[in-house]
Amino acid sequence: MSAPAKDSSLRIVALLCAAEVLSMTGFSTYPALLAPLREAWGMSGAEAGFIGGVFFAGYMAAVPLLSTLTDRIDARHVYFLSTLLSIAGTLGFGLFAQGVASGALFQALAGAGLAGTYMPGLKALTDRVTGPLQSRFIAFYTSTFGIGASVSLLLAGVLEPALDWQWAFMLCGAGPLAAGLLVLRALAPVAPAASMTPQRHDPAPAPLLDPRPVLSNRAVLGYVLGYAAHCWELFxxxxxxxxxxxxxxxLSPHADTLWGPAAVAAAINLLGIPASILGNEIAARVGRRRYIVTVMAASAILAWAAGFSATVSWGLTLALLSLHFIAVMADSAALTAGLVAAAPPGKRGAAMAVYSFLGFGGGFLGPLVFGLVLDGMGGKDSAAAWGFAFGSLGLACACGPLAVWMTARRTRP
Structure with a gap:
């Protein structure tokens, strides 16, 4: 299917990437403000991790329906309506959250909003942009997630000291509205691939909320399981x-602290953009599965190294965190591009739904298990506890190469 004549491929990609950044202004607000919120609400590590993880539980609850719907209706309509959920979650957190229960509720709403913008945004792209450059454009889109996360961190890091955490959440809720209007008004309507008159060789759309047609495809299954491990570690x-x-x-009183923790985290997040784009290019040349297995194994090792580096020096910690984040992100676009290539056109929305559901299931468990390990090994003031908490990310990531390798035995590399 070709894109409308008035919409060039580059314009579509640029528009959707800009909308992605705007839709994510509230994405990192809670992680950026975790320390002051933990003190204000007297939360344990497990409680703090639960609120961080329940964002992805909200994503999981919504993505099977919202993403699969894009096989039947134009993804831009799903996108716009989902930005309203993002606004409700982020704005509501600032206005009404007073503890673990209410904070978790609004985080879950915000996560449901992301479920209707991230993968549906990718579906809007693949419905409009086809051909040999599609894989590269997918890498641009998925890498823009890192820009959105960094912008959100910076906004929260600037707004909270100047105002307070409530205002930081409320103001960060404005971005999704702009994103929804941009996609709805500036993107030309296109019928999704599965709703067009099918050719004899084209599969029918996957049934709503039924993952079996997707998971029966071993090539797709490998990317889905790899993405689950990736998201556990990343989120x-x-x-x-x-x-x-x-x-x-x-722990490093002589460290250069000109930048606050949120700004440093934002800068580290930005390293993921070239890592993801270049990783996809390398994977296309050496073989996606071989590349993914190698990179995820390296990332698992770096997680342990970064976690236990805090007592050595701030410079070493910064270097290892940067290398770890590069390794985490280096397989991101390769996984997503591999999924899109492996899934039949009429089932891509359903494949993206399963991919996101299991992936962000890992995203829910990652922060929660991290907090549980942190509490269990000595708490937030123990360097060893932080090391083992990072190690939990490495162990989860190590499951990814195994899953990709096992499903590759009966499929082409």
Whole structure:
């Protein structure tokens, strides 16, 4: 299917990437403000990790329906309506959250909003942009997630000291509205691939909320399981990164603290953009599965190294955190591009739904297990506890290469 004549491929990609950044202004607000919120509400590590993780539980609850719907209706309509959920979650947190229960509720709403913008945004792209450059454009889109996360961290890090945490949440809720209007008004309507007159060789759309047609495809299954391990590590790291940097700062009184923890975390997040784009290019040349297995194994090792580095020096900690984040993100676009290539056009929305559901299931567990390990091994003031908490991310990541390798035995590399 070709894109409308008036919409060039580059314009579509640029528009959707800009909307992605705007839709995510509230994405990192809680991780950026975890330390002051933990003190204000007297939360344990497990409680703090639960609120961080329940964002992804909200995503999981909504993504099977919202993403699969894009096989039937134009993804831009799903996108716009979902930004309203993002606004409700982020704005509501600032206005009404008073503790673990209410904070978790609004985080879950915000996560449901992301479920209707991230993968549906990718579906809007693949419905409009086809051909040999599609894989590269997918990498641009998925890498922009890192820009959105960094912008959100910076906004929260600037707004909270100037105002307070409530205003930081409320103001960060404005971005999704702008994103929804941009996609709805500036993107030309296109019928999704599965709703067009099918050719004899094209599969029918997957049934709503039925993952079996997707999971029966071993090539797709490998990317889905790899993505689950990837998200466990990535979102566990993102949820606790600012707090860990603050801890490392406290252990290094001579460290250059011109940048606050949120700003340093934002800069580290930006390293993921070239890592993801270049990783996809390398994977396309050497073989996706071989590349993914190698990179995820390296990332698992770096998680342990970064976690136990805080007592050595701030410079070493910064270097290892940067290398770890690069390794985490280096397989991101390769996984997503591999999924899109492996899934039949009429089932891509359903494949993206299963991919996101299991992936963000890992995203829910990562921050929670991190907090549980942190509490169990000595608490937030123990360097060893932080090391083992990071190690939990490495262990989860190590499951990814195994899953990708096992499903690859009967599929082409």
């Amino acid at each position: 566990g790291l993102r949820s606790w990164l600012v707090a860990f940097i603050a801890f490392a700062y406290a």
